[in-house]
Each structure stands twice: as structure tokens, then as C-alpha cells.
Amino acid sequence: MKVITVVSAKGGVGKTTLSANLASVLAASGRRVIALDLDPQNALRLHFGVPLDSIDGISRATLSGEPWQSVMFDGVDGVTVLPYGAVLEDDRRRFEAHVDHNPLWLAQSLQTLRLDASDIVIVDTPPGSSTYVRTALCAATFAVNVVLADAASYAAIPQMERLIETYAAPRPEFGGVGYVINQIDQSRQLTKDVLKVLRQMLGDKPFPGVIHLDEGVSEALACDTTLIHYDPLSQAAADFRSCGNWLMAAVDAIAVSPRNVA
Numbered sequence: 292m293k294v295i296t297v298v299s300a301k302g303g304v305g306k307t308t309l310s311a312n313l314a315s316v317l318a319a320s321g322r323r324v325i326a327l328d329l330d331p332q333n334a335l336r337l338h339f340g341v342p343l344d345s346i347d348g349i350s351r352a353t354l355s356g357e358p359w360q361s362v363m364f365d366g367v368d369g370v371t372v373l374p375y376g377a378v379l380e381d382d383r384r385r386f387e388a389h390v391d392h393n394p395l396w397l398a399q400s401l402q403t404l405r406l407d408a409s410d411i412v413i414v415d416t417p418p419g420s421s422t423y424v425r426t427a428l429c430a431a432t433f434a435v436n437v438v439l440a441d442a443a444s445y446a447a448i449p450q451m452e453r454l455i456e457t458y459a460a461p462r463p464e465f466g467g468v469g470y471v472i473n474q475i476d477q478s479r480q481l482t483k484d485v486l487k488v489l490r491q492m493l494g495d496k497p498f499p500g501v502i503h504l505d506e507g508v509s510e511a512l513a514c515d516t517t518l519i520h521y522d523p524l525s526q527a528a529a530d531f532r533s534c535g536n537w538l539m540a541a542v543d544a545i546a547v548s549p550r551n552v553a
């Protein structure tokens with residue numbers, strides 16, 4: 292099992308969109324892929340056609356002691372979806388206290404799924420530092436840090452780097468972090484300038500790619516599906532595919548030599 296944890300210091304940069312489309316790309320290549328939502332917004336499932344009124348998910352299952360297998364959905368594109376679930380405020384706080392008490396909660400819960408070595412779990416997280424990000428980084432084989440080509444994202448990069456250094460990097464099975472720059476609009480001079488600065492800042496750090504700004508992304512979500520499914524010939528779908536292929540090669544290399552990819 293390879294766990295790809297998708298994080299960002301800032302909110303609204305496209306983590307959930309990227310998680311869903313990467314899951315779709317990797318499933319299309321024949322891998323078993325689980326898209327796991329660790330964000331109380333419970334939005335990842337919306338990309339996979341899980342019914343809007345469904346309240347099931349890992350938060351409720353954890354609190355009630357039910358196996359995660361009972362809250363798995365068969366999503367579009369052959370992706371298995373583990374939603375966060377819908378919980379009342381008191382239950383959410385109980386769940387967070389439970390996770391906070393044991394940072395290895397996610398890693399241990401994933402073990403109960405008895406996945407094969409080649410199976411991939413993509414974990415979507417809320418922005419910034421939280422108990423969710425901590426447990427997701429403690430389970431990660433690889434982290435994907437999503438940024439926008441803007442000054443605020445640029446300034447926030449060190450914050451997420453510190454979290455990754457603290458929770459993921461010390462573990463021998465952690466393979467490294469890759470940066471994805473989302474919502475690129477090459478017609479804007481500011482985008483070009485920030486992109487240049489970002490590339491300089493990232494230097495030789497692994498760089499799965501850029502994703503172009505594409506209105507098909509929100510149209511796909513409105514149709515309860517991924518862009519890969521909705522408009523496979525679009526520029527952003529091609530970007531997601533190349534990012535997914537880069538990532539698959541990166542996580543597969545980790546089994547051979549854990550520290551070679553970063």
C-alpha cells in the first residue's frame with residue numbers, strides 16, 4: 292500500500308480537485324485506488340457520484356466501531372471512495388480528540404483494510420495545520436503540496452514544509468514531497484512571474500507538475516464527476532494525467548529505495 296497525502300498551507304487551492312483527479316488517473320492505469328477524505332467538509336465524494344444525502348464515512352464508522360469496509364463506495368472511474376461522513380458538531384469534536392490522541396490512527400486504520408503492496412490510497416486533507424494533517428503525514432508514503440502561483444501561496448510554503456519535516460520526514464518509509472502548482476493561467480504576467488520565482492525556490496525539489504486553470508474543473512464537479520471523466524481531452528485533464536504518471540513512478544520507486552525520490 293502506498294499512501295499519497297495531499298496537503299496545502301492555504302485553503303481553496305485545489306487539494307480536493309487534485310486528489311479526485313489523481314485517483315481517477317491512477318485507477319485508469321489499472322491500480323486499485325482508494326480516495327480517502329480526511330476533511331470535515333466531506334467534499335471528495337462529490338467528485339465520484341456518492342449520493343449527496345449519504346451520511347456514511349470514516350468519522351462515523353470510527354466513532355461507532357464499525358469496519359471501514361462498511362463505508363466504502365464504488366465511485367466513478369473505478370475508484371473506491373472513503374468519505375469523511377456527516378457528523379454533528381459534538382461527534383466531530385469527539386472524533387478529532389480520538390485522532391489527536393493517537394497520531395498513528397490513520398496508519399493503523401488503513402492496515403485493517405489489508406490492501407496489497409501496489410494499492411494506492413490518496414488522502415485529501417483540510418488546509419493548514421490540524422490533527423487531520425498530522426495523522427495523514429504520519430501515514431504518508433509521499434506528500435503532495437498544492438500551491439497557487441500567487442504571493443500568498445509562495446509565502447506559506449515554509450509553514451507546510453515544517454509540518455512535513457516534523458511528521459512525515461522522520462519515518463523511514465516516507466519517500467518525499469512533490470509540489471503541484473494549480474490554476475495556472477499563462478496569459479497573466481503575474482502568473483508567469485510567480486511561476487518563475489516558485490520554480491527557482493523549489494530548485495531541485497521534486498515537481499510533479501502544473502495544472503492549468505480550466506472551467507471544466509467546476510463543470511465536472513457540478514456533474515458529480517472528475518475532469519478526467521468529464522472532459523478527458525482538456526488541457527487540465529492532460530495535466531492531471533502527467534502529474535499522476537509522475538507520482539506513480541515516484542511512489543513505485545520508494546519500494547526499491549525509500550530515500551531516492553526526494
Ligand SMILES: Nc1ncnc2c1ncn2[C@@H]1O[C@H](COP(=O)(O)OP(=O)(O)OP(=O)(O)O)[C@@H](O)[C@H]1O
Nearest residue numbers: 302303304305306307308418474503504505508509
Ligand atoms: N485547475 C483548476 N481550474 C479551475 N478551477 C479549479 C482548478 N482547481 C480547482 N478549481 C476550483 O477551485 C475551487 C477550490 O478547489 P478545491 O475545493 O479542490 O480546493 P481545496 O484546496 O480542496 O479547498 P479547501 O482548502 O477548502 O479544502 C473549486 O471551486 C474548484 O472547482
Ligand SMILES: [Mg+2]
Nearest residue numbers: 306307330334
Ligand atoms: Mg478540499
